Amino acid sequence: MADRITRDDVAYVANLARLRVSDDELDMFTGQLAAVLAHADDVAALDTAGVPPTAHPLPLENVLRADEPRPSLDRVEVLAAAPAVEDDRFRVPPVLGEAP
Amino acid sequence: MSSAENTARGIAAAVRAGERSAVDVVEEHLARIAGREGEIHAFNEVLADEARAAAEAIDRGDRSGALAGVPVAVKDNLCTRGIPTTCSSKILEGWRPPYDATVVSRLLAAGAINIGKTNLDEFAMGSSTENSAFGPTRNPHDTSRVPGGSSGGSAAAVAAGFAPLSLGSDTGGSIRQPAALCGVVGVKPTYGLVSRYGLVAFASSLDQVGPFATTVADAALLLEVIAGHDPMDSTSIERPAPSLVEVLEAGVDGLRVGVLREMVDAEGIAPDVRRRTEEAAEALAAAGAKVEEASVPAATLGLSAYYLIAPAEASSNLARYDGVRYGLRVDAPNTGLMNEASRTAGFGAEVKRRIMLGTYALSAGYYDAYYGKAQQVRTLIIRDFQAAYEQFDLLLSPTSPTTAFPLGAKVDDPLTMYLNDVCTIPTNLAGDPAMSVPFGAGDDGLPIGVQLLAPALGEATMFRAAAVLEGVAP
Numbered sequence: 001m002a003d004r005i006t007r008d009d010v011a012y013v014a015n016l017a018r019l020r021v022s023d024d025e026l027d028m029f030t031g032q033l034a035a036v037l038a039h040a041d042d043v044a045a046l047d048t049a050g051v052p053p054t055a056h057p058l059p060l061e062n063v064l065r066a067d068e069p070r071p072s073l074d075r076v077e078v079l080a081a082a083p084a085v086e087d088d089r090f091r092v093p094p095v096l097g098e099a100p
Numbered sequence: 101m102s103s104a105e106n107t108a109r110g111i112a113a114a115v116r117a118g119e120r121s122a123v124d125v126v127e128e129h130l131a132r133i134a135g136r137e138g139e140i141h142a143f144n145e146v147l148a149d150e151a152r153a154a155a156e157a158i159d160r161g162d163r164s165g166a167l168a169g170v171p172v173a174v175k176d177n178l179c180t181r182g183i184p185t186t187c188s189s190k191i192l193e194g195w196r197p198p199y200d201a202t203v204v205s206r207l208l209a210a211g212a213i214n215i216g217k218t219n220l221d222e223f224a225m226g227s228s229t230e231n232s233a234f235g236p237t238r239n240p241h242d243t244s245r246v247p248g249g250s251s252g253g254s255a256a257a258v259a260a261g262f263a264p265l266s267l268g269s270d271t272g273g274s275i276r277q278p279a280a281l282c283g284v285v286g287v288k289p290t291y292g293l294v295s296r297y298g299l300v301a302f303a304s305s306l307d308q309v310g311p312f313a314t315t316v317a318d319a320a321l322l323l324e325v326i327a328g329h330d331p332m333d334s335t336s337i338e339r340p341a342p343s344l345v346e347v348l349e350a351g352v353d354g355l356r357v358g359v360l361r362e363m364v365d366a367e368g369i370a371p372d373v374r375r376r377t378e379e380a381a382e383a384l385a386a387a388g389a390k391v392e393e394a395s396v397p398a399a400t401l402g403l404s405a406y407y408l409i410a411p412a413e414a415s416s417n418l419a420r421y422d423g424v425r426y427g428l429r430v431d432a433p434n435t436g437l438m439n440e441a442s443r444t445a446g447f448g449a450e451v452k453r454r455i456m457l458g459t460y461a462l463s464a465g466y467y468d469a470y471y472g473k474a475q476q477v478r479t480l481i482i483r484d485f486q487a488a489y490e491q492f493d494l495l496l497s498p499t500s501p502t503t504a505f506p507l508g509a510k511v512d513d514p515l516t517m518y519l520n521d522v523c524t525i526p527t528n529l530a531g532d533p534a535m536s537v538p539f540g541a542g543d544d545g546l547p548i549g550v551q552l553l554a555p556a557l558g559e560a561t562m563f564r565a566a567a568v569l570e571g572v573a574p
Contacts, residue, residue: 005460013459017415018422018436019452020444033457035515037470040404043477044469053475054482056305056335057291057531057556063334077198083429090424095435 005034108170108264108318112211115158115169122155122169126213129171133216133262141237142247142257144176144186146216154213165211166325172207173257173266176217177224178309179298180204183214187300188232189222191421191428191446201298202333203267203309203326210325215263218253222448223418224274224302226250227520230511231450238507239282241546245504248278248520251312255282258312265322266312271303272406273499273524275310276536280499280549283538285319285566286312288524290556291531292337294323295330303413304335306406306528316537316566320344323559337557347560348567352387355565356492358394360553363497363523366400370502372542376574377498380539380550383572384496384565394495396488398480402526405481407518408461408474409529414451415458421446453514478529485530485555493561495553497523499536503546523551533559537566540574 010030014021021029075088084091104110114120130148137143151171158169174180177187179197186192204214221231229237229252237252239245240260247256251268255278258266268275270288279286287310294309301307311322327341359381364374385391423429423442430441447455461470488495500520510517527534533556536549550569554562 009460010456013456013463014452016463017419017455017459018440018443019447019455020440021452025449029453029456032453032514033460036407036457036518037460039515039518040408040470040474043401043404043408043473046401046473046477048473048476048480051476051479053472054478055475057482057529058335058337060335065331073198078425081195081198081426083423083427092424092435093431093433093438 005030005037106261106264107315108167108313109321111170111264112166112168116163118163120169122158122213123152125169126151126155126171126215129215129263132260136240136260137262139238139243140240140256140260141235142173142218142253142260142262143216144188144219144234144253145184147183147214150183151213151215158211162211165209166321167207168211170212170265171215171263172212173216173218173254173263174204174214175220175251175254175266175268177220177269177300178204178267179300180214180217183217185217185300187223188220188234189446189448189451190233191442193428195426199298202295202330204298206326218251218257218266220253221250222451223300224250224269224271225414225450225454227273227277227517228510229253230507231448233448236507239504241283242504244506245546246281246507248281248500248504250274252278254312255279255284255286258282258284258314264314265318267309268312269299269307269309270528271306271410272528273521275312276524276534276549276551277500277520279312279536281504281547283547284312284314285316285535285537286310287319287323287535288527288533289323289327289559290337290533292335293327293557293559295333295336297330297332301417303410304417305413306410316563316570317345317348319535320348320563342557342559344560344563347564350564352384352389352565352568355389355494355561357381357384357389357391357565358488358492358495359391360399360495360497361393361395362397362399366501366522368501368519368522369498370542373498373501373548376539376548377496377550379574380569381496383569387568389565394488394492396481396484396526398477398484399526401477402481402529403518403522405474405477406521406525406529407457408470409478411454411458412461412471413458415455415462418451418455450514481526482530485532489555494565497551497553499523499549499551503542503544503548527553532556533562535562535566537569538573539569
């Protein structure tokens with residue numbers, strides 16, 4: 001059984017998930033996530049030694065198709081949905097550091 | 101609403117025979133929408149002009165389709181080319197997909213008419229449709245109550261007569277629970293029977309598209325149209341769509357039906373819901389089925405396992421909303437801050453909650469205790485269902501623990517809201533089909549649904565029993 005989730009844990013995962021969370025929200029989410037995780041203690045405490053995990057309900061195999069050219073989504077239509085575009089590419093602010 | 105001329109089968113037969121025009125059918129439904137949509141809010145967008153144009157094209161051209169001239173409401177997490185697809189989230193507000201979901205293409209090819217995109221809990225995360233960024237949907241039987249969720253708009257649209265059919269998606273009960281609360285038929289097909297191409301992903305190993313209808317036969321007809329292999333979905337099962345309409349009269353004589361003890365006796369099942377489930381069991385026995393008690397012990401762990409697995413998959417799937425290629429962007433000095441600002445402004449509280457829960461369950465130090473354990477529990481649930489299906493052809497349980505609850509009753513307490521899904525979740529974890537069939541009303545006069553569960557690809561048997569229950573429902 002894992003320890004109770006803390007305010008710091010929630011702040012840490014919010015950052016991993018690229019979400020900004022206010023102090024009030026941190027308090028709210030910490031309590032709510034703790035309640036859900038406490039309900040999951042029955043799972044966390046279960047002895048499952050030797051039970052294989054299931055990631056997917058179907059016995060999946062790689063699905064291959066013939067490597068033949070075929071039409072794809074229309075570039076103009078796809079770029080039209082983007083917030084910012086330049087020279088037929090998605091435009092984003094600087095990836096490293098501050099804007100000049 | 102289920103008089104023959106208002107059913108999808110009745111409408112399609114009349115349009116094919118030239119006895120009714122698709123334009124008249126569409127106008128009748130738009131008039132019903134105009135009458136009650138203001139108080140119900142089933143739709144994010146009613147496609148009145150598009151529906152009229154599509155109806156005219158059918159009247160002028162090909163009227164031979166299985167769903168010729170039948171209006172269908174489409175959950176707003178299914179991509180519709182050139183038509184906004186929002187998932188009831190601000191992060192996708194105004195986004196127009198460049199392609200149709202396979203289920204939408206198949207509907208249109210069968211002559212159906214998309215009459216509107218229906219409201220949902222944001223990204224299908226919820227059990228009441230109160231988590232929509234565009235406001236809640238209300239239950240047509242009592243507008244102070246929720247319609248259930250997450251496909252609450254699709255369930256309410258059919259219950260209100262806005263369309264004889266609708267499409268929803270079911271990750272942990274999001275078709276069956278609102279079907280029960282709105283008094284309509286709702287089906288979660290076998291995982292892989294219906295293509296997920298163009299269904300905006302929530303939890304990819306659990307999500308499945310399925311039908312809502314006022315009658316079992318209409319649900320069978322719609323499932324026949326949308327089912328079948330699709331090369332665009334690598335998890336699609338390589339076999340043809342099953343024949344369902346033709347088995348509806350076959351009855352249940354000799355079928356072995358197990359009443360799922362763990363679910364009938366689960367904490368929180370209301371006495372009137374339990375009573376209706378027992379009555380449904382008696383009705384199947386009276387029709388010739390061999391009805392006995394059944395047990396799927398690991399199902400009691402389903403809710404806990406689901407609320408680790410589904411958020412974990414969601415946290416990964418929703419990483420794509422980064423303000424770069426489509427959807428909301430909030431400007432910031434660099435890309436990392438732009439990603440964060442866009443996601444913070446675009447997602448509602450329940451989506452944030454599940455993303456953080458999933459990120460936590462997958463994070464170093466907690467992966468084994470939570471996500472890993474939940475995947476092992478999933479194996480135990482599958483084994484227990486398999487053992488039950490060695491003894492039984494079908495299982496029976498309640499769909500939802502209670503009838504429709506008042507708006508606002510559970511919205512501040514996520515765990516209480518999650519408990520709505522206790523009877524529906526185990527099926528998604530197992531990948532099996534299940535459906536909710538209306539079976540009378542509760543002490544408050546609101547609809548109750550019972551759930552039929554079948555082994556993978558057991559839809560035909562499931563629909564036979566559903567037709568029997570429909571015929572004798574109180």
